[in-house]
Amino acid sequence: MTYPRRDRLRSPHLARACAVAAALAAITVPALPQASGATAAVPGGPLYVQSAVNGLNASDSGGSVALHRPKGNEDHQQWTAVAVPGGHELRSTDDATHCLGRSGAQAAIVACGGPSAVWQVTAADPGTYALGVPGTADRLALGAAPAGGVHPELPQIGADGPLARWYLTAAPLPRAAMPPADRRTLDQVTFLTAHNAYANGVDGGFAPPFVNFFPNQSRGIVQQLDDGVRGFMMDIHQTPDGAILCHDSCTLVSRPVALWVDVQRMVDFLKAHPGQFATVFLEDYVSADVLRSELARVNGLQDVLYRPDQDGVREHGWPRTADLAARGKQLMIFTDRTRAADSGGLTRDSFGVMYQQEWTVENYWSMGSGLGGSDWSCYSRWYGAGANVPLTREETAFHPLYVMNHFRDATIAGTATTDNSKLLNRIQNFCEPAARKKPNYVAVDRYDLGSPQSAVDQLNGYTVVP
Template sequence: MTTSRHAALCFLLAIAMPTQARTPDDMERPFDHYSWVTAHNAFTSNGLVPNQTQTIETQLAEGVRGLMLDLHYSQGRVRLCHRICNSEGSVAFADLLNDTILPFLDSAPDAIVSLHLEDETTSAQLALELEKAPGLSGRTFDPQQWSTPAWPTYRQLRDSGQRLLIFSLNEGNTGDFPTGGGVAHILPSIVYTVENYWSLGTTFLQHDYTCRSRWAEQSHWLGQRAIDGKPGWRPLFTMNQFHGVAFRPHAIIDNSFENLSSRYMHDCRPIARRKPNFVAVDFHDVGDTAKFAEWLTLSAPDEL
């Protein structure tokens, strides 16, 4: 498709797509063929420099299906904090799960949610925290329980009840964790995902659209085609599109359909050779991220 035809198609689709992301009508494709709005630092709506201005409860209600969360140990609990915990109001991870994430999954039986953890805790600290969330038992995705030749379909995941995928950048804090009601499973991000470098630049005055891997390992590049031990399964691709310092007025530019689709088509797709599964942005409610994710799911070709 020529650049001009692609631009015209994107414009028409951006007008037609719904404002909020939604559960797909077609649930028969493997899970890695879908794309989701993902909220960077989803927990910072009340922070001094927020990355979102809605609570996680509202984000989920508006169709966000990926949540990026930072975990730190403070005041005897594992809490959601950005870099350090200096707020008495910081929410404990198990409380978020018990009070928001699991009730949402109960109220939206077709929804599948992914958590992307930047975890600075120890394994022992995290284990103690997860023991406080017995409702996680049987709800987290464990790939070792699946023998499918590719990712399970959306419908298979939904019907299995494993509708919460938890990825962690802290490889030491992955695997099975006991909860008060059973076992919860956490996936190592570096095995099950690929992602581009997280920042467009420190401030909104900088725009580095190059789509290089977040990780330095040469073997872990965006175009990686398979997961070790799971032939036929591709790592899920996170396309990060945000700045080091969040600035809400500029999100209308970063999150515009034109900028998102242009970066995907011209910078990320030639390297990743596929569409992103998680489109991670600041201020998800500003701009066209939901329309872009919907367009990716419905219209964008999946592989080069």
């Protein structure tokens, strides 16, 4: 699936990005409780000082403290908490003489051992901390964000409150054994996911010619299902024939395929394989009426379609996979459209298509061009221009599913092989700590190269404990 923000060549989608940002701006971040004042137990070993508001990490940026996209320790983002008289020092793991401290009203890199390097670390539920200046009410905090903008990169010394909440995230995250198969919940499981699953050279649906030369996948949907792929990213565009699978535009499509055809393949597979579970992610350029009509053509869809909105998930958490299997609920469908975009008309969730931003978090997609070095930073695709859905988002009883993208602008077989072979490394050392959870969907190009399934198998052997 290629999202609007992924397009390098088509400026018309800037308007759509702005619309998404405006919708996200309406999402409010609940106020976090006041710090308890009690000195907290601080995680040992390397950790990230991570804003609970935007998920960005405090970094030693050339002698100043800046909030950067989570990037492992490639960007001097790891610290070690050391107990000292009056509190704790946060010492750089790259240079133990450098501490995350303060200079006047700003956070700063200071010499360890002095009073400006000491923080009083106090607990502030849920799972967050306040970093206070000893003997004062001052806290390490984000600067206020301008209307429609993002918080300043440089943290400051300010008042207690929601902007002064930080995760101290262990690097790597601690792990626990995966529960037995009959007890694990949906949010504990990881699924191999095919990016642009329809652009495979077997089922059709290619456009424009550029994509014909660099197909995202090389096997058809049926083979993908047989191979263990359980997540499917698909682009749909509206034509007189309905919701058609194609990239960018359907004008130059060769052998076009309708969405309902591939969804029917999935439903048929799931009915023949009880207990299996699959998910469709739509990059959605069609009207709600067209999408409803398209899905109505799929025989047996309602038998297997899972509706988390009707199952109390937001109140009670995700169900056990064994319970889903017993009920024959085997398929979820998400759209990247927002509820605000459907306001005043037919809503997609009224016929079982969930709004992805309400149920998931997702990292920005691109690791770079098809050749050359890669960018492994993990940060929300929904952050910026007024949007704020950090990868770390949690609710009291509800844990959003984490969709992790691991692919590039263009699919080149040799590069995809190398990237996919390094998938587990990126997940465990970069993206798990960035999100404070392991991914539930790992989306790759050319899943047949570089053994990404082996990485998914290892992820399904443990849970993480943030």
